[in-house]
Amino acid sequence: MDKLLITGGIPLSGEIRISGAKNAALPILAATLLAETSSYVNNVPHLQDVTTMMNLLGRMGVELIVDEKLNIQADSNRVHTFAAPYELVKTMRASVLVLGPLLARFGEAHVSLPGGCAIGSRPVNLHIQGLTAMGADIQVENGYISAKAKRLHGAKIFMDLVTVTGTENLMMAATLAEGTTILENAAREPEVIDLAKCLISMGAKIEGVGSDTLHIEGVEKLSGTHYSILPDRIETGTYLVAAAMTGGHIKLKDTDPSLLDAVLQKLTEIGAYITTGDSWIELDMRGQRPQAVDIYTSPYPAFPTDMQAQFTALNSIADGVATITETVFENRFMHALELQRMGAKIRLEGNMAIIKGVPRLQAAPVMATDLRASASLVLAGLVADGDTVIERIYHIDRGYERIEEKLSQLGAKIRRIRY
Numbered sequence: 001m002d003k004l005l006i007t008g009g010i011p012l013s014g015e016i017r018i019s020g021a022k023n024a025a026l027p028i029l030a031a032t033l034l035a036e037t038s039s040y041v042n043n044v045p046h047l048q049d050v051t052t053m054m055n056l057l058g059r060m061g062v063e064l065i066v067d068e069k070l071n072i073q074a075d076s077n078r079v080h081t082f083a084a085p086y087e088l089v090k091t092m093r094a095s096v097l098v099l100g101p102l103l104a105r106f107g108e109a110h111v112s113l114p115g116g117c118a119i120g121s122r123p124v125n126l127h128i129q130g131l132t133a134m135g136a137d138i139q140v141e142n143g144y145i146s147a148k149a150k151r152l153h154g155a156k157i158f159m160d161l162v163t164v165t166g167t168e169n170l171m172m173a174a175t176l177a178e179g180t181t182i183l184e185n186a187a188r189e190p191e192v193i194d195l196a197k198c199l200i201s202m203g204a205k206i207e208g209v210g211s212d213t214l215h216i217e218g219v220e221k222l223s224g225t226h227y228s229i230l231p232d233r234i235e236t237g238t239y240l241v242a243a244a245m246t247g248g249h250i251k252l253k254d255t256d257p258s259l260l261d262a263v264l265q266k267l268t269e270i271g272a273y274i275t276t277g278d279s280w281i282e283l284d285m286r287g288q289r290p291q292a293v294d295i296y297t298s299p300y301p302a303f304p305t306d307m308q309a310q311f312t313a314l315n316s317i318a319d320g321v322a323t324i325t326e327t328v329f330e331n332r333f334m335h336a337l338e339l340q341r342m343g344a345k346i347r348l349e350g351n352m353a354i355i356k357g358v359p360r361l362q363a364a365p366v367m368a369t370d371l372r373a374s375a376s377l378v379l380a381g382l383v384a385d386g387d388t389v390i391e392r393i394y395h396i397d398r399g400y401e402r403i404e405e406k407l408s409q410l411g412a413k414i415r416r417i418r419y
């Protein structure tokens with residue numbers, strides 16, 4: 001079990017490249033199941049979750065050719081198995097994204113129910129309700145979703161909650177359904193838009209992209225495409241917070257500032273000087289301590305829940321008192337318990353954290369519990385007095401490409417300890 005060892009107190013400086021977005025790569029790789037000819041997907045991040053998705057597709061019979069830059073060619077014409085087994089789904093909930101494409105293209109799917117995780121129960125009832133409305137016969141038994149459909153048909157679906165993968169699953173299923181599907185209260189995250197653009201490049205007919213109502217007119221078949229994944233806005237935000245916390249000055253390349261307006265607004269409020277271009281963001285916080293800032297998470301375009309843990313770490317060392325309200329997941333403050341062990345003054349009251357900033361955190365052995373929580377512990381280690389050791393960093397490897405290499409490029413003193 002690898003660990004990360006971080007020596008705190010060094011202001012970050014320099015520039016790094018941002019990778020492709022994990023949460024766009026996963027649905028777009030699943031979407032290759034829909035196409036009758038090969039697809040080529042570029043700018044895919046080197047992440048454990050991507051490896052898991054490729055393992056899952058490969059076991060179904062998708063032929064994958066991958067080059068050294070992780071450009072992926074996928075051909076789903078010899079798919080022989082329409083199943084996503086528990087042993088893979090339990091390591092990556094996003095495996096549920098094969099459900100819609102399998103049903104739409106092959107009329108059959110046998111997908112393990114993705115269990116809950118550290119941040120919440122993570123049900124998929126809205127995925128199932130939508131596919132049922134489209135004519136699928138779905139049984140949920142023995143921990144599996146078993147679904148069949150001669151051919152899905154269009155439906156008007158109102159999703160009770162804004163669900164990112166729920167919107168993605170139903171949008172993918174609707175591309176090959178007979179007739180028109182209307183998805184109301186659809187998610188508007190940039191990764192949902194990227195998937196929609198990819199599906200349209202395959203021949204799908206989708207209107208309302210970027211809005212909360214999607215109109216999808218089913219077609220007979222989809223063709224393979226060449227598609228490049230958009231930059232990862234959460235990786236971008238995480239490194240910006242790292243620079244802000246350490247009083248540094250960094251430049252991020254191959255990113256897109258328009259993907260994270262709410263985050264950039266909050267970084268400006270804490271006192272950061274930010275300049276941007278079409279594909280870069282520069283943040284200068286030299287000689288400054290962050291001002292405390294209140295955060296309220298909500299679906300896009302509001303402040304993203306995936307940046308909440310990072311701002312909990314920032315507020316832990318900021319000047320002042322702040323509240324952080326988590327409205328998307330029911331248990332997404334696990335990182336607060338570990339930050340408290342580093343000296344953070346955090347009080348939890350239901351879905352709110354009240355944080356009184358302290359001048360310095362103390363290094364401590366801490367444990368990662370989920371992807372973004374582990375990122376917040378890395379950020380805390382960058383500013384803590386002494387050497388912080390973070391255990392269970394497999395959580396980090398799921399969502400951050402070569403994190404110790406990128407942070408080292410920015411001057412951090414960080415190394416991976418292999419056990």
Ligand code: EPZ
Pocket residue numbers: 022023026094120121122123124125126127128161162163164165166305306328329330371372399
């Ligand atoms: C996606 O998860 C992301 N994962 C998450 O990122 C992200 O935190 C989340 O969206 C919110 O932005 C991927 O895209 C692979 P939801 P998803 O369905 O789709 C409830 C990361 O760090 N809900 O939008 O699983 C659900 O419980 C990960 O990269 C239902 O009740 O999240 C939650 O409270 C973590 N029934 C809320 O909706 C359903 O059928 C939003 O969940 C579906 C969702």
